[in-house]
Structure formats: C-alpha cells, structure tokens
Amino acid sequence: MKLLVLLENTFNDIELTTTLSIFKASNKFDEITFYSSYANKSVGQFNITTVDSIINEVNVNDYDAIFIPGGSGCQTLRTNKDNLNTIKQFIDAQKRVFAICDAPNVLAETKILPDVKYSSYPSEWSILTRTEKRTDNDVTVDQQFITARNAVSAEQFGFTILKELFGKDHANAVYQAISGNIDKTIF
Incomplete structure (x- = not known):
C-alpha cells in the first residue's frame, strides 16, 4: 500500500500522528509520502509536529490512497486549486x-x-x-471514502481504515499489539 499524505501548513497534529502511527504499526504501508503543491516544510497547528520531507510534484498513479488531515490548514486548502486538483485526481x-x-x-x-x-x-x-449526506458519526465509510469527525476520532479512523483495507482480523491484531489488550477486539 502506497499512501500520499496531503499537507497544508497548520494541519492537525493529533489527526496526522495518531492515524499514521496506526498505519506504521500495521506494517502494511510500503510507502508514506508527504505532498504539498507549494510547501517544502509544514508545521502542525499545535507546533508539535514538523514535516520537512515534502514533495511538490506527484503522479497519482504511483499511489493507492490519499490521506488529508484536518486542522486550521484546511482554511488554506479551500483555495489551493493545485492541492484540490490532486485530491480530485484520486477520486x-x-x-x-x-x-x-x-x-x-x-x-x-x-x-x-x-x-x-x-x-x-x-x-x-x-x-x-453541508450536504444532507453529512452524518454525526465519528467515522463514516462510503464507497472509497473513509471520513472522520475530529481529532478525538483519529484512533477509530485509523483502525477503521485498517479494517477496510486489510480486514477486521488485521485491524484487531494491530489494536491488540498497540494496546496490550490481547483479549479485546474493536471489530
């Protein structure tokens, strides 16, 4: 699995690091690449996370999925036609x-x-x-889209993505390895 992570400056640190930590723990992602059409470095809105290994050109055919964290950087994303076009290409x-x-x-x-x-x-x-399709669920799966409500949902979001991509047994095994709760499953 090759993942492209689209970053705007002041992304939400919690959403990025929680989700990517779960992905890394799964050992199923061969490549995680950070992308922005304009930035070489991006800092999270809480100044905890800095990403300085960002590429500025991308071929969507090289990736299986795209991850867009939220945060105050989404105010910039709203008008960034290049980054929006990249997302549209994935869709x-x-x-x-x-x-x-x-x-x-x-x-x-x-x-x-x-x-x-x-x-x-x-x-x-x-x-x-907002469209009538917006839900108040913490995580929603519909077609090729997996979306989540907020930073508090990031853990459930990460595990739901694992479940959808690699099956519930793998998602449960990663949860058990991270949490130490070998007798508990989440799916």
Whole structure:
C-alpha cells in the first residue's frame, strides 16, 4: 500500500500522528509520502509536529490512497486549486480517500466530494455548504471514502481504515499489539 499524505501548513497534529502511527504499526504501508503543491516544510497547528520531507510534484498513479488531515490548514486548502486538483485526481481514479475533521467539509464545499455519506467537523463556517449526506458519526465509510469527525476520532479512523483495507482480523491484531489488550477486539 502506497499512501500520499496531503499537507497544508497548520494541519492537525493529533489527526496526522495518531492515524499514521496506526498505519506504521500495521506494517502494511510500503510507502508514506508527504505532498504539498507549494510547501517544502509544514508545521502542525499545535507546533508539535514538523514535516520537512515534502514533495511538490506527484503522479497519482504511483499511489493507492490519499490521506488529508484536518486542522486550521484546511482554511488554506479551500483555495489551493493545485492541492484540490490532486485530491480530485484520486477520486476520479477511484482510489481510496481518507479525510478527517474539516477536510471532508472542504471536499463537500468545493463539490469535489461525490454524493456519498461523510463525517466531518461540525464547524460554523461549513453550515451553509453541508450536504444532507453529512452524518454525526465519528467515522463514516462510503464507497472509497473513509471520513472522520475530529481529532478525538483519529484512533477509530485509523483502525477503521485498517479494517477496510486489510480486514477486521488485521485491524484487531494491530489494536491488540498497540494496546496490550490481547483479549479485546474493536471489530
């Protein structure tokens, strides 16, 4: 599995690191690449995480899925036509799209998101552009889209992605390895 992570500056640190930590623990991701159409370095909104290994050009055919963390950087994403076009290319190619927090709002507002159910942050600024497909669920799976509500949902989001990609047995095994709860499953 080759994953492209689209970053805007001031992404949500919790959403990025929690989700990617679960992916890394799964040992199923051959490559995780950070991308932005304009930035060589990106800092999380809480100044905890800095990513300085960002590529600025991408061929979507080289990746199986894209992950878009939320955070205040989504305000920039709303007007970044190059990054939005990259996301649209993944959607048009029927590749997996993982988006959390305000990122699904951006996809709905810009009409990139097709007619699918989605979870997103219940922001005041997205009220006017929310579609009837928006749910209040922490995580929603519909077609090739997996979306989540907020940073608190990041753990469930990560494990749900593992379940959808690699099966519930693998997702449960990763949960057990991380948590030490060998007798507990989450799916």
